[in-house]
Amino acid sequence: MKPPWEYPFLSDVLLPLSYLYLLALKGRSFLYKLDLLKPKELPTKVISVGNLTVGGSGKTPVVMKMAQWLKEKGVKVGILSRGYKGKMAKRGTIVSEGKNLLLGPELIGDEPYLLAKSLPHIPQAVGIDRFKLGKLLCELHGLQAVVLDDGFQYLKLKKDLEILCIPSDMEITKIRLLPSGPFREGLSSIKRAHLLLLTYWEGSEKGFKLLERLKAFGKPIFLANPLYEGLLEGESLIPFSQLKGKRLLLCLGIGNPYRLLNFLETEGLSVYKTLIRQDHHKWSKEEIERELKGVEAIVTTEKDFVKFPPLEVPVYRVKLNMEMEEAFWEFLKKTLYG
Structure with a gap:
């Protein structure tokens, strides 16, 4: 079954719900601007890797490369994920203590499982409360950095670097928020990012047009080729x-x-x-x-x-x-x- 936004009629029917979703996003953003909600700070550097749309941005391989790069630099690094569709997401759990993969994909979600299996020497935790889990990982492993997987919309944590992955074939002529479209936030949210990473870059005409459009936001832009x-x-x-x-x-x-x-x-x-x-x-x-x-x-x-x-x-x-x-x-x- 395709997502609802791939059916034009269904997308139009769901559009009012997208406006409600937008209202909730703006309300949350307003509370953070007034300091009524404040991000918590972990005792280590936090590098967030996130996206604007639901899936297809190349976020997971970027998280993998980031963690590997830090590890190779001698940095004690861990990974924090939400654990989307995993049964342990609400409670939160340690996925890997840096030696063994402790749980399966049913409990922790497919992407965290793949990350932990591919990076067995990097400790990882999944759960909704990433501050609590990040603090636990820091205490257990003396981490010097944490890679926050899918962190762009997670405002509860203070970040030292916000990397926004944008696929170079992304369609931005018609932007619709969830559930009538694939966007989790509008383009205006790009201002929160420290840098933009154009993923799946292959030098296409569509990619260059997107690149020119994104330059208007005044953020450093880098390219990532699929291999x-x-x-x-x-x-x-x-x-x-x-x-x-x-x-x-x-x-x-x-x-x-x-x-x-x-x-x-x-x-x-x-x-x-x-x-x-x-x-x-x-x-x-x-x-x-x-x-x-x-x-x-x-x-x-x-x-x-x-x-x-x-x-x-x-x-x-x-x-x-x-x-x-x-x-x-x-x-x-x-x-x-x-």
Whole structure:
């Protein structure tokens, strides 16, 4: 099922609710401006990575790269996530103590699980109250920095750096807030960011037009190129060309499935069937097996795969990285550490 904003009639019907949502956002912002609500401060540097829209901004690979970069610099770093759709989000929990992955995706959410599995030596916690969990991680591990995953709308925490990820193919000619559109906030909220990171940059005409539009906000802007490294088969990485000629079932439950679909087709892969679901979809064995007739292999994302049932057909995960330009890292080093 597609999100409601992809159905024009339904999007129009839901528009009044978007105005109510906007009113709530403005009310919250007003309370912070009056200091009636104040952000709390952790005893460490907080680097927030967030977005303006629901899914598809490349936020998760950026969080991964940020945490890896800090770790390589010798910084004791941890990750804080909300744990969207995880059963432990309300209570809050430690996901990884920097050695072992303690809980599964059902409890902590697909993205935090993927982060913790990919970064086993970095402590991580998930939950709604990220101040309480951040304080706990700092006490347990003596953290010198925390990467706040999906932190742009989280105003309860004071941040040293606010990174806003904006996909270079984002459509800004018609902006509608949730639930009638994909925007969590309007473009005016960009003024809160310290820098803008244009993700999935491929130098398209649409990308350059967006870049020119964003320059008006007077924020530093950096580019991040998508790097599709190959396909993971177990723990082995194989080239996309190895699946050429095979009839593939593509299973995607991510923010922007069409971006990956187009890439695979340009690689010459034969997408025999496609299953597209909403972001964070939990896959069932039955829905996949119904589509397996004539299929030789399944291709999905790493995020989708953590919620996949056991199957007898080979399943390959697309390995996606995000390559930020060198100027981005130089800016971070100067801003955070002088």
